[in-house]
Structures are given as structure tokens and as C-alpha cells.
Amino acid sequence: MSTTRPTPQEVRTTERRAHAANGYFALMGMLGLWVLAAFMAAGAHHLIGAVLSVVLSLLVGAGLYMQQPNEGRVMTLFGRYIGTDREPGLRWANPFAGKQRLSLRSRNLTSPTLKVNDKRGNPIEISAAVVWRVSDTAQALFDVDSYETYVQIQAEAALRHTANLYAYDDGEDLQHGETTLRAGQDEVAAAMKAELQERFAAAGVEVLDAKLTHLAYAPEIAQVMLRRQQAEAIISARQRIVHGAVSMVESALKGLSEREIVVLDDERKAAMVSNLLVVLCSDKDTQPIVNAGTLYN
The missing domain is CATH 3.30.479.30 (Band 7 domain)
Structure with missing residues (x-):
């Protein structure tokens, strides 16, 4: 029966918690071993025990490390990932493990x-x-x-x-x-x-x-696109102006008719609408012209 091996893209390493401990206990143990080594060195018959205590204290000290908040220690042992320690403070882990610091900050x-x-x-x-x-x-x-x-x-x-x-x-x-x-x-x-x-x-x-x-x-088309945006803005503004002018003309004609201020036939209404639209939609100041005659002369 054949088995399909996963491709490298399918293999994912997942973080897991490392076996680490509070470093203060390890520090106290290391100091205790030094005291024990000094006590054994005082007697000539305990030199081997003193040497072993010193070596053991050095191993304990090699596993100590200080970790800041929002940091992690990624640990490997002989090329194999064994876990990550995220706890801050003085920590202790396997002295033979490699410990790579990694920032977890934003x-x-x-x-x-x-x-x-x-x-x-x-x-x-x-x-x-x-x-x-x-x-x-x-x-x-x-x-x-x-x-x-x-x-x-x-x-x-x-x-x-x-x-x-x-x-x-x-x-x-x-x-x-x-x-x-x-x-x-x-x-x-x-x-x-x-x-x-x-x-x-x-x-x-x-x-x-x-x-x-x-x-x-991009600079090569910026000027062209700027003119396009300006043209679109002008067209939009003109549409609003024309819409408002038409509403104002309609309101003016309705008011004149309802109050019976003046009676206008279709031709005079057309002339009035034309004059009002010119005044309201023009982007320049208009000059008044006094008409001494009538529309029919």
C-alpha cells in the first residue's frame, strides 16, 4: 500500500508551549550549589563533590534568561523545535537548548x-x-x-x-x-x-x-486627469445652477399669476423666462437694459 507524503507547502510548524520554569527558583538552587561546593572544598576528602557541585551550578546558570514583556524565546534542542516561552521575567529552561529571542510587539x-x-x-x-x-x-x-x-x-x-x-x-x-x-x-x-x-x-x-x-x-497623466476632474466639477455645478434657476423662474411666474400683478401671454412669459435664466445662470454680472418699447414693436 502506497502512502502520499505531504509536500513542503503542506507542512506547517505550529507554536507550542515550552517546558520552562520560574528562574528565581533556579537562581536559588545555583547559589545553594555554590555554598555546597564551598563547604565541600573545606574538607580534603570532598574535592570531587565540590567540583561536581560547581559544574552542576554552571549548568543551572546556563539555563537562566531574562525575558521582557511581549517577547518570546523560541527553543530548539539539537535542531528540533521544542517550544516557545512567552512568560516575562527571570526564566529557566533546558541549558542545552538554543533560545532565540523574538519580539511579539506591534x-x-x-x-x-x-x-x-x-x-x-x-x-x-x-x-x-x-x-x-x-x-x-x-x-x-x-x-x-x-x-x-x-x-x-x-x-x-x-x-x-x-x-x-x-x-x-x-x-x-x-x-x-x-x-x-x-x-x-x-x-x-x-x-x-x-x-x-x-x-x-x-x-x-x-x-x-x-x-x-x-x-x-502618476505625473505623466496628472495634468490631464486634473483638467478632467475640473470639467466634471464645472458640469456638476452648472447642473445644480440650472436646476435652481428653473425652480426660481417657476416660482416667480407662479407668484405673478396668483397675485395677478401682471397678465402675461405665452410670448411675454417666454421672454421673461429667457431673461431670468440669463441672469441666474450667468457666471458674470449682468447689466440691466431698459426697454422703452414693447415686444411687438
């Missing part, structure tokens, strides 16, 4: 400004800040070559991929309510955080936060 990663293409293919400049920390010490040290380099490279890859999924700004080619990089930064940040977590999982790293820190069009 860290900031600011990606360099990248030049990528958005969903439309327009070149943009983008960068992000990522807050992360090591959640599985065994994966961080044994499943990737250098977890810090791994995090940096994967963060840039995730940022590039996220930028390709969204357009920089709204446009006629987008569906109504579609998320864009400029207007939907919260949604973009949430999507980028989810992708970062998926990529960082292989290194035992947890993503705490991710935000865009820089977003702009």
Missing part, C-alpha cells in the same frame, strides 16, 4: 510609493501603512526564511493587486455605487487588510491595521 511597515495601474489601466502612485505582529513564533522562524523580508515583499504585492481591482475615481464606465480608490478608502483598506492577512498567514503574522497613506495619479 510593528509598523510603510511601503514605498509604488507606481501601478488601476482598474482602468491608468498609472497611479500609491503607498500604505501596515500594522502587524508575530502571532505564531514557530511559523515565523521555521516556515519562511526571513519573516521580516517576507512581510515587506508580500505587503507590496498585496498593495499592487488591490490597486488593480479598483478605479482611481468615478466615471461613466463604472457601475453605480462601485467602490473607487479615492472615494472608498475604508472599503479598499478592509479589502487590503483581508488580502494581507491571507498572504501573511504562512509566516505566522497577524495584520492589525492597513491604511492608504498616499494616492495620486
Whole structure:
């Protein structure tokens, strides 16, 4: 019967608790061995016992280490992972085990400004800040070559991929309510955080936060896109002005009719509407003209 061996990608190292103890008891034991060695050395017939006590005290002292809060000691014994100690203070563990210190604190990663293409293919400049920390010490040290380099490279890859999924700004080619990089930064940040977590999982790293820190069009198209945005803003403003002017003209005609101030036929109403729209929609000051005649002369 044949068995299928797991591929290297399927083998994951999982953190487990190391067999470590309070270091103060070990320190007291080491001092006691020194006292015992001194007592035995006083008698000529106990030199061997004194030497053994000194050697044993040195072994006990070799297992002592001081650990700060939010730190971990990853221990290996003859090339085999035996566990991680996360308890702060003076600690003691197997003196023959290797003890590698690993920070568990939150860290900031600011990606360099990248030049990528958005969903439309327009070149943009983008960068992000990522807050992360090591959640599985065994994966961080044994499943990737250098977890810090791994995090940096994967963060840039995730940022590039996220930028390709969204357009920089709204446009006629987008569906109504579609998320864009400029207007939907919260949604973009949430999507980028989810992708970062998926990529960082292989290194035992947890993503705490991710935000865009820089977003702009690339210099070669910045001026063109700026004129486009200005044109869209002007069109939007004109639409609002025209809508408001029409409402004001309608209100004016209705008021004149209801109060019977003046009776206007269709031709005079058209002339009045034309004059009012010119006054209300013009972006320059209008000059009044006194008409001494009538519309029919």
C-alpha cells in the first residue's frame, strides 16, 4: 500500500508551549550549589563533590534568561523545535537548548510609493501603512526564511493587486455605487487588510491595521486627469445652477399669476423666462437694459 507524503507547502510548524520554569527558583538552587561546593572544598576528602557541585551550578546558570514583556524565546534542542516561552521575567529552561529571542510587539511597515495601474489601466502612485505582529513564533522562524523580508515583499504585492481591482475615481464606465480608490478608502483598506492577512498567514503574522497613506495619479497623466476632474466639477455645478434657476423662474411666474400683478401671454412669459435664466445662470454680472418699447414693436 502506497502512502502520499505531504509536500513542503503542506507542512506547517505550529507554536507550542515550552517546558520552562520560574528562574528565581533556579537562581536559588545555583547559589545553594555554590555554598555546597564551598563547604565541600573545606574538607580534603570532598574535592570531587565540590567540583561536581560547581559544574552542576554552571549548568543551572546556563539555563537562566531574562525575558521582557511581549517577547518570546523560541527553543530548539539539537535542531528540533521544542517550544516557545512567552512568560516575562527571570526564566529557566533546558541549558542545552538554543533560545532565540523574538519580539511579539506591534510593528509598523510603510511601503514605498509604488507606481501601478488601476482598474482602468491608468498609472497611479500609491503607498500604505501596515500594522502587524508575530502571532505564531514557530511559523515565523521555521516556515519562511526571513519573516521580516517576507512581510515587506508580500505587503507590496498585496498593495499592487488591490490597486488593480479598483478605479482611481468615478466615471461613466463604472457601475453605480462601485467602490473607487479615492472615494472608498475604508472599503479598499478592509479589502487590503483581508488580502494581507491571507498572504501573511504562512509566516505566522497577524495584520492589525492597513491604511492608504498616499494616492495620486502618476505625473505623466496628472495634468490631464486634473483638467478632467475640473470639467466634471464645472458640469456638476452648472447642473445644480440650472436646476435652481428653473425652480426660481417657476416660482416667480407662479407668484405673478396668483397675485395677478401682471397678465402675461405665452410670448411675454417666454421672454421673461429667457431673461431670468440669463441672469441666474450667468457666471458674470449682468447689466440691466431698459426697454422703452414693447415686444411687438
